[in-house]
Amino acid sequence: MAARIIQVKVTPRARESSLKQMADGTWVAKLKSPPVDGRANAELVALVADQFGCRKAAVSIKAGASGRVKLVRIDGE
DSSP, X not given: OOOEEXXXXXXXXXXXXXXXXXXXXXXXXXXXXXXXXXXXXXXXXXXXXXXXXXXXXXXXXXXXXXXXXXXXXEOOO
């Protein structure tokens, strides 16, 4: 199974958590968690795992861990 890499634009401290794909193919994540102590990144990993039906261990942030735009790798879809 091939790995998939998606680009996600993240908005922390949102009212509700969500992960949506826009018409142009980009992904937008709204996270309740603040960007403190990796909590927003952990929430993003959980959202992506839920969206793609895989384990959290199969999801990793490859680039942009401290930024708003992240590259997320999903193994074994």
